[in-house]
Amino acid sequence: VRPPSSPSEGLFDGLFARGAVAEQVSDRAWLQAMLDVEAALARAAASVGLVPEAAAEAITARCDAGNFDLAELGREAATTGTPVPALVRALTEQLPDDAAAHVHRGATSQDILDTASMLVARRALGPLLEDLDGAAEAAARLAEANRGTLVAGRTLLQQALPTTFGLKAAAWLVGLEESRALLADVRGRTLAVQLGGAVGTLASLGEDGLDVASALARELELAEPTVPWHTVRVRPAVLAAALGTTAGVCAKIARDVILLAQTEVGEARPAAVGGSSTLPHKRNPVGAVLAVACAERTPGLVATMLAAMAQEHERGAGGWHAEWETLRDLLRLTGSAAVSLRETLEGLEVDAGRARENLDGLLMAESVATALTPALGRLAAHDLVERSVGHAIEGGRSLRDVLLETPEVARELGEDGLDAALDPQRYLGVAEALVDRALALRRA
């Protein structure tokens, strides 16, 4: 499919309409998809003998978005509630009578728009999956390169225990791989042709309805549904949910980057930094911020898609119409989040030295408790260390010193045992094995 031209043109398009996904959901791309459906329908009807081959060819030849006045179609849509009737009329008028007679055979407006939306989604999922793949590759490289890079693990934004930057990146990687799997599954199985005629019976195609529907699915490389899904909106809902989940993964990673890039933390620095209109020294993590911003908008859009599912009888009176721009925004924003995240991860610099310096003196408390557990039991060991931490904070002393004075520690661990327990490098558990598992998933 020829990529529809859609240069970034809006005031916010550089932020929220990034990359090839944005092009694939442009007005022109939608128009082209609608035309592709009309053309494929003609060919499908021709394949069962309902329409002359020559007519199908003539129709196909005219079905180029460049032949139509998009703005005019948009204005006329207000009359009927969709842009399809005006498009059908315009297409028919451009054809000689013998072909014109066969335009839009058996279809209703919803068939064209729904199938076009599936086409648009499939075309947009291509670059989206690529950008997620790029982000995943970048995460994999970060995981590999930093498998031994010590960094504070933080719970509720408090330092908790040491971990590695490699494991952090491995978790990101797995999230991205899981998102890719969700979207790939949607692309392969959920996106389906919709052809039912006005009420789902395909009545105007007589006996040939099912054959035309099958042929249409083959023409467009979309799945063929059990029955027309005009008002059973599982497919758009599943697509929307997979996009929302993907955006959520992007937001998780991007937020981590923003937090790591804080002036006071400085453990990671995105390359794609943004300046400021007033602050000459600012090095803003713009890409990560944009990914978060895009993802912040997707949950509400997914909710709209789900709320719109309760469509009445054989065509929804509003719920259906509510889907179109919403689905487009979901694709556009998830796509932009993926682009921004990919750029962020590809350019991310890890500052291992800063990460090491940041490790808090109390971070190894659990490790000491673990070392004491065989002797004291888990809870008693936990409580003993908790008390020591309290003493250290109140007294402004190091935890090591306080612990050394504790009889149980002296008895059970001794100074060497305590120092071993306080060494973050020795308390990384299976971090490295988990990195391997994540990389294996990626390489699979």
Next chain:
Amino acid sequence: VRPPSSPSEGLFDGLFARGAVAEQVSDRAWLQAMLDVEAALARAAASVGLVPEAAAEAITARCDAGNFDLAELGREAATTGTPVPALVRALTEQLPDDAAAHVHRGATSQDILDTASMLVARRALGPLLEDLDGAAEAAARLAEANRGTLVAGRTLLQQALPTTFGLKAAAWLVGLEESRALLADVRGRTLAVQLGGAVGTLASLGEDGLDVASALARELELAEPTVPWHTVRVRPAVLAAALGTTAGVCAKIARDVILLAQTEVGEARPAAVGGSSTLPHKRNPVGAVLAVACAERTPGLVATMLAAMAQEHERGAGGWHAEWETLRDLLRLTGSAAVSLRETLEGLEVDAGRARENLDGLLMAESVATALTPALGRLAAHDLVERSVGHAIEGGRSLRDVLLETPEVARELGEDGLDAALDPQRYLGVAEALVDRALALRRA
């Protein structure tokens, strides 16, 4: 303010970007609003002597959207995360040095964008309030003209008791008036200037910060806040909520119209009917459907605005950015819902005859129970009539006949009393007085 040119250009703009509100939230309108803020800022700074008057005049003179390449600004926005730095640079470059030195004095990007968003909202609320006023006027006329038009009141979509079309329209009217009051209050009190400099201290304006902020508010006819609200987002949230509530009112009315226009009900017929690409006989309530569609999308957008409120420190890292297009969509969709609803109500034809015919034979059951209550008590009367309704349905008989055979009815009401109790015209309560109250609210 010169209305920015924004002809409907998108494939779905005839549906979801209707009327003057859509123009007021276009990319160009946003750009103009940002320029208006820069110009007003220069004049405000000049008013306290921080900037030469001539420089302020020169800056103001260049602040016309026509002087800038909107698409280029949009593309450059990706670098910094907002279109403001590129705009400031472009504006500065267009000015002679003595004026150029005074562009953007004291402001940060967020000041420009936030204040511009308030300007955009104020300009969009104008036509939105007009369309709501038009819809309210149409509802008032329907209420007045149909104050005696008998129609079935329906609960859970079952006929329940008689009411009047006048009272239905009066309830719509009150909802529209309440929405108008909400939005007018927002326009008058919530929309405020934002000026704080990079972190809210207005540091680069020295001692004059507060005076410049006051002057800016006066220049732009926006409220002056107690302190800069850069990351305390009550104002955008209140605006969004008022829009969402207004859209909800539009949806309620539009859904009623769709239900009344059903083939099997036929009590109201919208004039603005839409054809169909396949069905020659269809008379679709397109305007009402579009109003519902717009409103179906607003709750998710309001949720996004509320979720975005938790903005970090002195500038949100994503939450802020998530607001811009969301707020624009909220204005655009609520505005389009209002336009579609106004057209629907202005052209609505009520079929009083059909409404009378539709009245169900069991509809007066409560009236009979009410008539029996003084003698039997409320619950016993209710239960007696409930049993009679059951007998009528099971036996395929009229409720009147069944009731006449009931000793209590015969004794307490007699045939005349029963017929009076079964006359819907006599069981309209205070419907007419309520119509008067609604009209009085409107006329006030």
Next chain:
Amino acid sequence: VRPPSSPSEGLFDGLFARGAVAEQVSDRAWLQAMLDVEAALARAAASVGLVPEAAAEAITARCDAGNFDLAELGREAATTGTPVPALVRALTEQLPDDAAAHVHRGATSQDILDTASMLVARRALGPLLEDLDGAAEAAARLAEANRGTLVAGRTLLQQALPTTFGLKAAAWLVGLEESRALLADVRGRTLAVQLGGAVGTLASLGEDGLDVASALARELELAEPTVPWHTVRVRPAVLAAALGTTAGVCAKIARDVILLAQTEVGEARPAAVGGSSTLPHKRNPVGAVLAVACAERTPGLVATMLAAMAQEHERGAGGWHAEWETLRDLLRLTGSAAVSLRETLEGLEVDAGRARENLDGLLMAESVATALTPALGRLAAHDLVERSVGHAIEGGRSLRDVLLETPEVARELGEDGLDAALDPQRYLGVAEALVDRALALRRA
């Protein structure tokens, strides 16, 4: 698993906490699930030799919710932000020292709560899938029994073309089957154990971390993830989305039932009708209304789950906590929607006579246009019939009479041809074949 006792106790539980799903998400069920995780963890640790078998058995023996004061645990949760620490302490205190020392080995609070939430979900999905299966079976029976029942197909709530009640029910059936497939897939593949220790490294389990995690997954019959998913929330999001989609399908069907049950339509009547506190004659479609009500609440909850995905570093500071009650509500409401829908469909009576009577005189317009298409071309045929419909409405005449006077109709169809084209029974397309396909999907 012994079903936790959770009699319906709240004021609204009869409406929104219906069936066995509600029991499986009760406070007590959550507590039991948390205890089941602690017990399984002890056995898993024992299986790799980290914990004595006797200790694991002793721990398992105490892990019964009946041994704990749920309200007390709830109150203590405020101190730490989760109910887990208080539970661990209470469990430890109930055990002899040699077992007590081995409670909660290697786990952090999040491990217990996340894995418990997966257990709760798996247990709740059982009855939920059963209720969906019951609803699907009822839909299948309706489809089969009404495969020839003529009914108006309605688009935008206007009669459009004839269809069959069988095809309507077949579309419902397919939606329910698709929902079941989604949820079954989630149950089989998405619900996974979470075990990572404080920051995901499983540090306190030393070398045995991965083996313990595998054993825990086997113990609980949950999937084993690639890496701990503490802050990569794809699994809860996918679960939430599948529930939201299922609720949306329930809402679609329930809304159709409500519309079919309207006094003026009367084509279907739910058996589970509700009375009214004031209206003796009301026959409300209460079950369908409740299904719609439950489903109306799920999109916002799914949005919350998606928005909560951006969890910071190794434990979310709020996002994680926001999931617990939200997920419970999603299970409870989707479960209640399924129960209400199942009851509605199982008791649904179709009034074929009323459906036939309701067919509008203009309904066959497309059929006539289709019959004229071979001779006139699609668009010309459409326009001719559209004009005739206009004449019929304006003149108060039957469409048949108007058409008979039209030269093209007389010439191309004649009276017999026209009558054939106007016979709804002859214009049902592939409705019956589609019913067969849906039933085949069900029976597969």
Next chain:
Amino acid sequence: VRPPSSPSEGLFDGLFARGAVAEQVSDRAWLQAMLDVEAALARAAASVGLVPEAAAEAITARCDAGNFDLAELGREAATTGTPVPALVRALTEQLPDDAAAHVHRGATSQDILDTASMLVARRALGPLLEDLDGAAEAAARLAEANRGTLVAGRTLLQQALPTTFGLKAAAWLVGLEESRALLADVRGRTLAVQLGGAVGTLASLGEDGLDVASALARELELAEPTVPWHTVRVRPAVLAAALGTTAGVCAKIARDVILLAQTEVGEARPAAVGGSSTLPHKRNPVGAVLAVACAERTPGLVATMLAAMAQEHERGAGGWHAEWETLRDLLRLTGSAAVSLRETLEGLEVDAGRARENLDGLLMAESVATALTPALGRLAAHDLVERSVGHAIEGGRSLRDVLLETPEVARELGEDGLDAALDPQRYLGVAEALVDRALALRRA
């Protein structure tokens, strides 16, 4: 009103059902509110002579929640879709015949439930406003005590310019005051009685309908609406939006606290710190985390309330029912957020020394640019400093040294001028005046 007993009883109630608001939205509080409406209705009807005074007194005397089996009412609700009919029946049965006959006069179930929901809201807003007031007072004290406490202002989580902790707290304070004003306005003007009878005509009250409605409003101290608002849901929507906005303000403040309390920042430490089940040293900002968690859940709930507005005809078929638990959750969660935030702010310790240490060396870049602006013009000054910042970072040198070598700086500022420009204390703009404005708003 006697506070209904509702001890915290659920597993998560210590987190999400905190304080007196939770008690005011308990099942028992709802039941009591419904009974209060029934009692007030009897008295209102008595006040216009429709019901004997003695009957009204007898009814009032029985209207105590303790007289009813809440769980039984909940179970019976499934039959009719609301708990009201069973309640009316139970109340009637408890009364002597002469009083029983006058129960529920003129009302429909929706009247009782809607008015009760308004009562519940008013009662819950009392303690909620108190907690917000407490939080505001704590913020005011922090603002006052820290009006000169230097702290880094941060944009996109990067240090940007110096500000004061006082101004940060002042912004929080203003947000809390604005929320209080919103909710107080809702309590005073939005919460209204609903009385319309089955379809809004008050038919069963004959001529006295409006007088009874007025009397009922007086009895319950709720506003009297223009017309019944049974399906025009502006009031619940406005209430929900004000709650959602308030929760958003709480989240903003709580997130700031969490960020300030980070191990690597340490500028503020909440007193109410939480321990950990595994980490003895953790000092978690539990209260702030809980406030964020509560607020994270409100946007979706507000969306549900807005989406539910499109209620059909004279009683919504699902939308209405969706409001009840949603509104309750909104009150409960916003109330819990306020309690958690209040505790957090009341116990917040500011570490001024740590804040001073944290100030980044590049933070004063804008100040230098501002000092250079009179001589160089704003943009040239900005660019010069931006370049110097780049040199400093790349060369690992101090910004001061780099600037001193710059000819323009040497010429225009000199060493003393540069040091003055680099002194954060001198670059706080109007921070102190803004603190005064915020405190004045508070004290007003």
